[in-house]
Amino acid sequence: MTDQTSNAGAVRPQTSKAEKSGLFGLRGKDASLLILVAILTLCAPFILNPFPEGSAMAQFNAGYPDLMQRFVIFGIFAIGFNILFGLTGYLSFGHAAFLGVGSYAGIWSMKLLTLNVIPSILVSIVVAGLFSLIVGWISLRRSGIYFSILTLAFAMMSFALAYSVLTPITGGETGLQLKYFDPRILDGALAEGTTPRANLFGLEMGTSYELAVGNWLFTFNAGYYIAAICMLAAFYLSIRIFRSPFGMMLRAVKSNQQRLNYTGISPKPYTLAAFVISGMYAGLAGGLLVAMDTQVGAERMFWTASGEVVLMTILGGAGTLIGPVLGAGFIKYMENIVSTINKTTLEGWFAFMPDGLSDVFVTIVYPFVGKGWHLTLGLLFMAVVIFLPGGLVQGGQKLAAMFRRDKSGTGATKAAKE
């Protein structure tokens, strides 16, 4: 399944007009990848809830709306980051700023215009895009570590400003929430004391339909599906960008900028376009976050949040199509599921062992789960950077190649190494 995705760097896209007739103009392998992702995303409430309610494994179920929304929203964020980092190689350490700016723009649209999510998301994308245009225009004068530091500086500045001076706009430490008395000029006034909720033409984001099958309980959440559709659109767009001449140009920037200069092409418009596109993706993610929980805080722009999206992209596989989504899902899963494992749970797992042995195992495993999940994440991240520069996608390919052991299998591994 992952073969065709990560060969992106090696395979030259041959998009002649005749071949564009596939699904939305995608070639065979990309089209099947898109369909696969679409099926996985739309069936996520089933797939992520494999264990029956009340069983010992039920805490590994990730099929609750809040977490599923985070999977797809951070998936969008990482897909966008990957367009910049994966294609051009410019490592931005300040992308959370765009997410934050998008969130603030989105919530203001909900405060001033209407509770409908569509205008709010559009406003988020546009404002984040404009902001990234300014930041990108300045930061892209430099490359390498200087670019990283510049973006980091801008993000930290935005964070500090949102925390202090811009408190009237950003709510400072408390952040922003929706209130019933906000002047929504397009909506009717809400009754006093009601909690405003984001909606899509009257369909509230929190609306869920629960389906009980035997011991299993599946939740279908309106907000999740809206976010999922956004993610599929974003994913489709990123495939198109990867396969377009524009995407080739971005790869050229990564592989040899000097040669690009010698051929008389200035890389700046291309990198800036990539930067703005990835900023708009971040804005979309920010707008969706607001649509789901209708609140914003400045900590969303802190540099650790920028670091997180870097982790997601690298962990999944930078420069591959599916990698960032996998990475985002993986990290959010760990953050929400692994972090809830406590000592009692562990003792339950190892209860089948003799007393002394189970204590030993609990002691060994305990530092890595629960509050220590960051340790596991850090170790895993280091292992990926050291042994699998292509991320989880490359790991999957290596495994697949090991099982197949034919020429095509080793070829895929080689291509991934390049």
Next chain:
Amino acid sequence: MEAIILQVLNGLDKGSAYALIALGLTLIFGTLGVVNFAHGALFMLGAFCAVTFSRLIQVSHTVIDETQKDFLGNPLKVDVPYIYDFFGQAAGDVMIDWAVPLSILMAIPVMIGIGVLMERGLIKHFYKRPHADQILVTFGLAIVLQEIIKYFYGANPIPTPAPDALVGSFDFGVMLGFDPGGIVYPYWRLVYFLFAAIVIAAVFAFLQFTTFGMVVRAGMADRETVTLLGIDIDKRFTIMFGLAAAVAGLAGVMYTPINSPNYHMGMDFLVLSFVVVVVGGMGSLPGAVLAGFLLGIIEAFASMPEVLNVLPGINQIIIYLVAIVVLLTRPRGLMGRKGVMED
């Protein structure tokens, strides 16, 4: 005038910390060409060396003191630090009081050890990889180190006081002939500044006046030629990595009384020290020191109430603002060399 001197002094202690961390960072960058995102974690490890040391020397055993009685009339059990047994009570008390400065003695070998281990065990394999990979792996390492410290020491800041003699402030203005109360400055911050100045001077002297330092400087300028001359430059660079780790560690040790150490203090400093290094010029040692003090002082001036009234919140962003302006007008930083990280 008093206000200006006060702000310069205020800037010096923070600037010292920036300068020390940035010095280590740029030392690693200049010698090994590695962008070390784990340098903040080394600063944090140094701070926890001080915590560990002050805990170690207070390790006690319980003895029954027949001369004292508790309220039930039984002999009182008292905890006696082992250090009393070794050095006597008076000397022991002094040592416990001076735990933070004394922990320098422990921090230096420990930090050099950690640094050498890190370089041999991990960084060595990343020389040929792109800078982005180096940033990422050291970033991962920083997270791991941070979490290990969090596991053993908890998430809360651990107060580590300065020696009693150095707690409190003194009136610096009077010494210069100003009115009393004009410039009041804490002792420990002055100590920190002096300490930083000594460490920086020592590093520069080491590089400038020893044969070892000369070889290292030659290696920084042209690694290939030095290798061709039959010198094992890698070994020396490893030692320089240990030295840089020790400098960061010492900065952390002495910073504990100013700010109680917690597990993420390194990250907070790291971002700023990277800005400092870039402003100073990648790979330039004097640049790092200059930029460290300069940014520390600028930050102090921006925190003055008079400035804040005109430009609210400027103290939060001034460093980044300066960094952006410097990077755009002087692309190599204040004292950067040509050809460093130009690609």
